[in-house]
Amino acid sequence: MNSKLETTDVVIIGGGPAGLNAALVLGRARKKVVVIDEGRPRNAVTRESHGFLTRDGISPAEFRKQARADLLNYPSITIVEDEAVSASGSDGHFQIETAQGRSYRSQKLLFAVGMKDQPLDVPGLAEVYGKSAFVCPYCDGWELRDKPLVILNSGAELMHFAPLISGWTDRFTICTNGPDGLTEEQREELRQRGIPLYDTPIQSIESAEGMVRQVVLTDGTAVPCEGIFFKPTLRIGSDLPRSLGCELTETGSVAVDPFGKTSIPGVYSAGDAASQYYQLIAAAAMGAFAAAAMNNEMNLAAWKRR
Template sequence: MEKQLFDVAIIGGGPAGLNAALVLGRARKKVAVIDEGRPRNAVTREAHGFLTRDGISPSEFRRIAKEEISAYPSVSFIAETAVSIAGTDGQFQIKTAQGQTFASKKVLFAVGMKDRPLNIPGLAEVYGKSAFVCPYCDGWELRDQPLVIITKGAELMHFAPLISGWTNRFSVCTNGPDELTDAEREELQRNQVPLFDSPIRHIDSSDGIVRQVMLEDGTIVPCTGIFFKPDLVTGSDLPQTIGCEITEWGAIVVDEFGKTNIPGVYSAGDAASRMHQAIAAASMGAFAAAVINNELNTEAWGRKG
């Protein structure tokens, strides 16, 4: 089968990949958006904090985005999973799980992050319904409610003051040793934050709404919502497979222009940032697309000389 030739292959169709496709489509570039349609935020009912789209469902966000992008015929959507990438800048070859092959001058990884299996019994049943990871996304809906925060150590000492802007009725379950200093424990105590370090036995819920967190030592912590720190990995192994540098927390290393250490390969969105919000991902995607477009135009201009 003859390879289809594109200017840019975008791996991933979330806010970063879609906004990149929009910018590149308007710049008259031939673009392939390769996405399997299994976004991490599919577990959530609503996405928040995106101007003009506050409260929209993730699936509706994507539907509207694709409808808008369809005005630009040079953008193609391929409902597939990219499984391998070979080649170099200007001539990458991409293969998919179903055996399709594409050639592309540039590659943009917008693969997001994905959760490792949730190892707390009962957490999967409430994730995206009454248990969340980002208070900027879901704190308003849980304002002034009794919450449980599941995290520990330095992350806890960052998160506790943050969540206090939405509610002062929260307890902390560290699910094992709290990894805190005596001074940090005293700080939580001064702010009247109950701290429990017994392992979590089970999260009790009804129809996705948490009722209480049950600990191994018999303690029961009532609550109507949870915030927890997820264990994340990059949404695809391909960036690391082709040699992209990866941070200690699993993100793709990029410079201020979205460039990775591999010439012709870019990344944007959650996969390349710790600021995991849809609007931030979209912004990164738009900016990376502009940089890619400029690089393509400059290369074509130089060949005419």
């Protein structure tokens, strides 16, 4: 184990689009940066990422590979394959410890830890997730345009999602996997548009080689489909923001201002951990804004010391 304490300007916990783009901006600002990444991204099941100009259709693994190649141009950036297990200290004097015994001291700290899926409790959903079952129509709706789909959702969010998905296909069935959480007025709205609604629990999702064939309900009803959109249950990718005292939102993400500042001076957060956008391009942009804000603070502090 290496217990040597290394000093750096910024420690970034998380090596996804938010963390890597933050590292790029800071590296170009001549700051010394350490990115600690455990290498278990949420989108590992995803075959392609979409909606990022010049990178449309890229796989998440290839995106990270190309991003890391960009960072090689800046020798002040170091990427460490490790897990951050503790964070302590205050603005200008943070200390981070890793699972492999590394220790880092930094002026600023950025949590780009993303979100993680809770276990999928619908039998057969894990087998199709990322292949024919998705969570974001902006990311994957084009590939499923005009196809018969099943929407797994309920309550108020369902009445937001149904009009949204109708821009890609009008051939969809709603399965709420239990009580639908709707008002009678909302049910009538769906009926008027000819949208089937089933609140019977799901028995299984049947598929072949990751491609969904049908959703089978416990009463024997089979709903044929070629794709699924569902609402995952998420949790923040690390408990470190909470342990350091960062304020969290009702949804469990880190509360930040438009530049990624948390409630703790010197601590920032970006990407999925600090928003509900869940878009590759949005995460990268948030990382860039947070990096600029951290750099400005460090430059101003150095200016005042002169």
